Amino acid sequence: MKYSVQIVGVGGQGVLLASMVLGTAAMRAGYKVRMSEVHGMAQRGGSVLSTLRFGDDVVSPLEATGGADLIMGFEPMETVRSMKLGSRDTAVLMNLDPVYPGNVAAGFDTYPGIDVLLNEIKSRNDHVVTVEATEIALKAGKAVAANAVMIGAVAAMKGFPLGRDLLKEVLLETVPPKSTDLNSKAFDMGYEAVSKHD
Amino acid sequence: MADLLSESGKQLLLGNEAITRGLFEAGVRFASTYPGTPSSEVGNLLEEYSERAGMYFEFSSNEKTAVEVAAAAASSGVRSFAFMKHVGLNVAADPLMTLAYSGVRAGMVIMSADDPSAHSSQNEQDNRYYSTLALIPMVEPSDPQEAKDFLREAYAISEKLGLPLLYRTTTRVNHARADVVLGSIMTDTPLKGHFEKDDRHFVNIPAFAVHNRVRLLERMKQAAELSEASPLNRIEGEGDIGVITSGVSYCYVKECVSGVSILKLGFTNPLPEKKIADFIRGRKAVVVVEELEPFLEDQVLRICAQNGISVHVYGKRDGTLPREWEFSPDTMQRLKDIVTVYPAPVPMKGTELTLPGRPPSLCAGCPHRGIYAATKRAVGKTPVVYCSDIGCYTLGVQPPFGTADFIICMGGGAGAAGGFAQATDQKAIAFIGDSTFFHAGVQPLTSALFNRHNIVMVILDNRTTAMTGHQPNPGTGRHFGGIDTDSVDIESVVKGIGVGFVRTVDPYDVLSCVKVMREAIEYDGVAVVISKCPCPLLLKKERTLAKKVCYVDQDKCVRCYTCLRTIACPALIKKDERVEVDPSQCIGCGMCANVCPKKSIEVRQ
Ligand code: SF4
Ligand code: SF4
Numbered sequence: 001m002k003y004s005v006q007i008v009g010v011g012g013q014g015v016l017l018a019s020m021v022l023g024t025a026a027m028r029a030g031y032k033v034r035m036s037e038v039h040g041m042a043q044r045g046g047s048v049l050s051t052l053r054f055g056d057d058v059v060s061p062l063e064a065t066g067g068a069d070l071i072m073g074f075e076p077m078e079t080v081r082s083m084k085l086g087s088r089d090t091a092v093l094m095n096l097d098p099v100y101p102g103n104v105a106a107g108f109d110t111y112p113g114i115d116v117l118l119n120e121i122k123s124r125n126d127h128v129v130t131v132e133a134t135e136i137a138l139k140a141g142k143a144v145a146a147n148a149v150m151i152g153a154v155a156a157m158k159g160f161p162l163g164r165d166l167l168k169e170v171l172l173e174t175v176p177p178k179s180t181d182l183n184s185k186a187f188d189m190g191y192e193a194v195s196k197h198d
Numbered sequence: 199m200a201d202l203l204s205e206s207g208k209q210l211l212l213g214n215e216a217i218t219r220g221l222f223e224a225g226v227r228f229a230s231t232y233p234g235t236p237s238s239e240v241g242n243l244l245e246e247y248s249e250r251a252g253m254y255f256e257f258s259s260n261e262k263t264a265v266e267v268a269a270a271a272a273s274s275g276v277r278s279f280a281f282m283k284h285v286g287l288n289v290a291a292d293p294l295m296t297l298a299y300s301g302v303r304a305g306m307v308i309m310s311a312d313d314p315s316a317h318s319s320q321n322e323q324d325n326r327y328y329s330t331l332a333l334i335p336m337v338e339p340s341d342p343q344e345a346k347d348f349l350r351e352a353y354a355i356s357e358k359l360g361l362p363l364l365y366r367t368t369t370r371v372n373h374a375r376a377d378v379v380l381g382s383i384m385t386d387t388p389l390k391g392h393f394e395k396d397d398r399h400f401v402n403i404p405a406f407a408v409h410n411r412v413r414l415l416e417r418m419k420q421a422a423e424l425s426e427a428s429p430l431n432r433i434e435g436e437g438d439i440g441v442i443t444s445g446v447s448y449c450y451v452k453e454c455v456s457g458v459s460i461l462k463l464g465f466t467n468p469l470p471e472k473k474i475a476d477f478i479r480g481r482k483a484v485v486v487v488e489e490l491e492p493f494l495e496d497q498v499l500r501i502c503a504q505n506g507i508s509v510h511v512y513g514k515r516d517g518t519l520p521r522e523w524e525f526s527p528d529t530m531q532r533l534k535d536i537v538t539v540y541p542a543p544v545p546m547k548g549t550e551l552t553l554p555g556r557p558p559s560l561c562a563g564c565p566h567r568g569i570y571a572a573t574k575r576a577v578g579k580t581p582v583v584y585c586s587d588i589g590c591y592t593l594g595v596q597p598p599f600g601t602a603d604f605i606i607c608m609g610g611g612a613g614a615a616g617g618f619a620q621a622t623d624q625k626a627i628a629f630i631g632d633s634t635f636f637h638a639g640v641q642p643l644t645s646a647l648f649n650r651h652n653i654v655m656v657i658l659d660n661r662t663t664a665m666t667g668h669q670p671n672p673g674t675g676r677h678f679g680g681i682d683t684d685s686v687d688i689e690s691v692v693k694g695i696g697v698g699f700v701r702t703v704d705p706y707d708v709l710s711c712v713k714v715m716r717e718a719i720e721y722d723g724v725a726v727v728i729s730k731c732p733c734p735l736l737l738k739k740e741r742t743l744a745k746k747v748c749y750v751d752q753d754k755c756v757r758c759y760t761c762l763r764t765i766a767c768p769a770l771i772k773k774d775e776r777v778e779v780d781p782s783q784c785i786g787c788g789m790c791a792n793v794c795p796k797k798s799i800e801v802r803q
Pocket of ligand 1: 750754755756757758759760761762777793794795796797798799
């Protein structure tokens, strides 16, 4: 068994934390784990990508283009930008709440419509699951819990090999103790949102 | 989270965490660095762990000094480790070359973290050549587990030979993460040594140096024998075709290529020539898989020639594999006519939409924005060359600032400014960070004074080494590992070497900065402006950032967009015609309020 996840988003969205939670859970489930992370300059608000591969025999820290079993898109435009990481068989979990790049925020460039972005992926892939992670996180208490929503959501994805309880356990160990309630709630709401989807 | 002092077990470690643990398992007692991606996390970890691990650790002011202090420790019988990014080794090359002549008495390892694809660097130089240039042994791990385990072996090799050893990693080893099995921590190496004088070896005057070179060449012969017998160089699998590989490339071969015999090299200078010749002999073909330069390949070709072996060697010289950029599983597809390669997946077609870019950018409230905006305004139409340097402030290259026209290396902008001032009629303005100033900025400033260059040096003093993850520098003083030191005051340094025009400004007060910059530009001679303001990201990390936010009074705002155009803070948002503030990003620094001609932005607590 081999499974690979490409997590894409924007610096500051908690992509590294999410990949750490998934990776730790995979290790605890008894798999070998190989990951690759982006550090340094890209973290200053740029596009970030974190690769996670686990299974009985993984060696490479990077995945082949198109080889992802799952793309976890923390940001809609970044998900579209990174489509080629997956194939038509790849499961795609896509957060629909955008983070505007500086040039867009300042009014010098325009952000494509969310429906346009969604259509870009849906026209290529039948396994797209969407979630409004930031909005759900706000309902759970705070926007920063959006990554907990995403981790909850991924736990509910069809065919995802790591269990709900394991993922939640690792998540709650990873976040600061004072935000346990918030993250726990956000995780559950993310899970529910995707379960309903099917 | 990782616990790097735990007794045993398995942990999910970043390559740099594994390396840090490896130092404890190898009984290293002295470590030094100048931060640089992809090696930086090791420094942050040692700042946290060294005291508990029974190790002395320092951030030296540059890589050259880091190698020198570590050399002294190893020459006194204390196991030492100096680490840096690839370009850092250029700075440390001077001590390295002669240190090989002197030799060391306890193990000394120098880690060069190379950056194929230049993820966070200005070039992709292949530092393996330093091992052949300096005549020192080299070890290359392939993954986090090896990055930890090979250190123990590296120290044993270094001690057997009495030579410093080059430990060469790359981004995909340092920033890979994997399950790593911990070994035992070594506790019996000495924390303090004693320097036994021996001028014939440690004083390389010409009369001694010529003999030390002979001794060094002898030691490298001995190293070749070690390499032949080393478990770090091993053969796996069977097949008519032989693949020779090292570093992270091994992982791609191992996972994507089948039906071949692999010679995996971990001890890569000197190469095990006999082992290689034996491996190649009788093969249908040989493929050398390595990132960047044909370092192994050229030696393999030589070994074939010297041993009368006639076999085709696929690699970079025949164009099979690229010389530029890092490898990945995709690269292995280029071998599919030669060996069996795992079939490539069919990726989704890329989008045809033109998506707005998302380059990294200076943070909201970053003080560099203020001094850049002020400089641009002060410069106006004056022809200038903006010489910049290595740090977050490099991002000034982007619009709307465009305050980086020439960047080559640490301190390079300051040096080049003097050249532009002499060779052109353009005004030369050099931007340099506080940490970079101490690393390599004092020397070019002194030289500019000495030669009366007409330059402005703007020192962006944000009280930290921000880009690499907020390490301390001489300007901040040191407060870890049981040692507390005062900060070195930049203004005193600059005045002390005799600069006539020195002003310290607050970059958040953009309009005042404009006035000072105008004076500096008009000044005949060397002018220094110190833009002093702590990095807000650091304050956030330390939880000392005063919570403030600004508001735009929509009745007063005339929609001139001066704020957006000059500060371009990511917290300023244009919604329809209105300028609004994103309170989740805004830190209330007041730069936008300062430049607003109608005073329609107000900062509130
Ligand atoms: S500069 Fe001031 S007046 Fe002009 S748009 Fe900005 S806030 Fe409004
Ligand atoms: S006060 Fe203005 S410049 Fe400063 S962070 Fe807020 S929006 Fe940005």
